[in-house]
Amino acid sequence: MPVKTFSSAVFGIDATTITVEVNITSGTKYFIVGLPDNAVRESMLRVESAINTSSYHMPRQKIVVNLAPADIRKEGSSYDLAIALGILEGSGQLEARALSEFLILGELSLDGSIQPVRGVLPIAIQARKEGFKGLIVPEANAREAGIVKDLEVYGAASLLQVIDFFRGTAALKRVSVDTREEFFNNVSNYGTDFSDVRGQENIKRALEIAAAGGHNVILIGPPGSGKTMLAKRLLTILPPLNLYEALETTKIHSVAGKLSASDALMTTRPFRAPHHTISDVALVGGGAYPQPGEISLAHNGVLFLDELPEFKRTVLEVMRQPLEERKVTISRAKLSVDYPASFMLIASMNPCPCGYYNHPERECTCPPGMVQKYLSKVSGPLLDRIDLHVEVTPVNFTDLSSEAAAESSALIRERVIKARDVQTKRFEGLKDVNSNAQMDSGKLREVCYIDGAGQLLLKKAMERLGLSARAYDRILKVSRTIADLAGDENIRIEHLAEAIHYRSLDREGWAG
Numbered sequence: 193m194p195v196k197t198f199s200s201a202v203f204g205i206d207a208t209t210i211t212v213e214v215n216i217t218s219g220t221k222y223f224i225v226g227l228p229d230n231a232v233r234e235s236m237l238r239v240e241s242a243i244n245t246s247s248y249h250m251p252r253q254k255i256v257v258n259l260a261p262a263d264i265r266k267e268g269s270s271y272d273l274a275i276a277l278g279i280l281e282g283s284g285q286l287e288a289r290a291l292s293e294f295l296i297l298g299e300l301s302l303d304g305s306i307q308p309v310r311g312v313l314p315i316a317i318q319a320r321k322e323g324f325k326g327l328i329v330p331e332a333n334a335r336e337a338g339i340v341k342d343l344e345v346y347g348a349a350s351l352l353q354v355i356d357f358f359r360g361t362a363a364l365k366r367v368s369v370d371t372r373e374e375f376f377n378n379v380s381n382y383g384t385d386f387s388d389v390r391g392q393e394n395i396k397r398a399l400e401i402a403a404a405g406g407h408n409v410i411l412i413g414p415p416g417s418g419k420t421m422l423a424k425r426l427l428t429i430l431p432p433l434n435l436y437e438a439l440e441t442t443k444i445h446s447v448a449g450k451l452s453a454s455d456a457l458m459t460t461r462p463f464r465a466p467h468h469t470i471s472d473v474a475l476v477g478g479g480a481y482p483q484p485g486e487i488s489l490a491h492n493g494v495l496f497l498d499e500l501p502e503f504k505r506t507v508l509e510v511m512r513q514p515l516e517e518r519k520v521t522i523s524r525a526k527l528s529v530d531y532p533a534s535f536m537l538i539a540s541m542n543p544c545p546c547g548y549y550n551h552p553e554r555e556c557t558c559p560p561g562m563v564q565k566y567l568s569k570v571s572g573p574l575l576d577r578i579d580l581h582v583e584v585t586p587v588n589f590t591d592l593s594s595e596a597a598a599e600s601s602a603l604i605r606e607r608v609i610k611a612r613d614v615q616t617k618r619f620e621g622l623k624d625v626n627s628n629a630q631m632d633s634g635k636l637r638e639v640c641y642i643d644g645a646g647q648l649l650l651k652k653a654m655e656r657l658g659l660s661a662r663a664y665d666r667i668l669k670v671s672r673t674i675a676d677l678a679g680d681e682n683i684r685i686e687h688l689a690e691a692i693h694y695r696s697l698d699r700e701g702w703a704g
Contacts, residue, residue, distance in 0.1 A: 202311035311449075430493075
């Protein structure tokens with residue numbers, strides 16, 4: 193009679209329960225059916241060795257393992273433990289009535305130890321939803337699953353421990369994590385601060401605006417002017433994650449296998465800084481079995497692209513749609529998955545190949561036309577999607593050697609949070625709109641009203657700079673954020689002028 197155990201598979205950031213059916217009859221071969229990949233097919237060799245080294249024996253009979261539903265592709269090694277327990281029960285070596293009450297995950301080593309697997313958090317959430325009593329996972333994944341309430345989570349180090357647990361001869365330690373305590377104890381745990389930055393007050397102002405409205409930023413300046421240092425500190429002035437955002441972010445990193453054994457919940461916003469040699473698949477996600485890319489790993493956080501023109505053109509162009517949609521859809525012949533990708537993009541670049549175009553003291557050595565050629569590596573449609581173009585100038589000696597205390601990230605973050613609170617009330621009731629940068633054109637016309645003087649200023653800027661309709665919308669959104677920081681209900685002409693100032697790459701003088 194077939195024996196059933198239960199495991200799980202992850203597609204996108206959601207889990208699906210997999211029934212592991214084991215049938216042992218007369219014969220000599222092992223079979224795994226249900227669309228297994230190579231890692232699943234090889235599991236029988238790992239399972240056999242693990243059972244034998246745990247002082248039990250692998251049946252010398254025909255064993256058929258079916259992974260249902262059979263029309264879903266199964267991948268990875270997380271089914272090993274469930275298959276091993278099914279074989280032991282099917283061969284009469286284990287009697288465990290409670291086996292069907294637990295969802296079981298784990299990769300087996302040849303010595304019977306249990307190795308960590310990916311995607312444990314969404315699996316734990318699905319297990320609770322489907323009414324399972326508990327979840328047995330590798331010890332290294334226990335804290336990750338332990339944040340899910342109303343579910344018994346047990347971490348196991350070996351197959352023998354799990355067998356003894358179901359026999360009732362030994363107990364596994366139940367793992368439970370106080371989600372709120374974990375969250376609030378580490379919610380603002382950063383190692384950098386804006387107080388470390390000397391000078392650059394105009395850049396700090398631009399990054400404060402970006403953080404307050406969730407806007408994308410590009411920093412243009414010569415080598416050594418502080419672009420990377422400033423970008424890394426943007427994270428410290430963003431509003432803290434709320435509990436929902438923390439869980440959503442943790443799910444993505446769980447699926448990608450980026451959580452360590454000590455991590456239970458991601459409490460700070462992610463900061464991803466891929467190298468410019470990254471491929472388009474690694475950036476947006478994909479592969480034969482789709483996995484989240486860097487833009488999804490940066491969800492609810494910051495994606496930093498240093499030396500933007502050095503990235504391959506195809507890599508940058510695939511970001512255009514996710515920047516607008518705030519999600520990425522990866523489609524295959526028999527599978528389509530959605531990964532969230534709501535991130536702030538901050539990019540940096542030199543103004544030219546030598547790095548000194550428009551430098552106040554050093555002369556650019558690039559030949560004629562080289563500046564325009566260098567800038568054209570970044571397409572106009574991509575630049576249109578970046579709200580703030582900020583010129584970074586070198587820090588002078590007076591500012592660099594000053595002992596005066598610079599404003600801390602905590603003080604800037606207070607103003608940012610206050611502006612975000614205004615936006616939260618403004619967009620209350622709108623799905624997936626939490627900041628000014630995320631509002632659509634309909635809402636834009638409603639909340640970004642400008643008077644006659646402002647209309648005239650914006651008209652002149654549009655005509656002189658040749659701005660696109662998208663750039664027009666970006667200026668209005670940034671103006672709204674500047675007004676929110678100032679505590680003004682209406683957009684004033686000075687707010688509009690400052691927003692237009694942050695379109696450096698649209699101005700004359702950047703054509704070389």
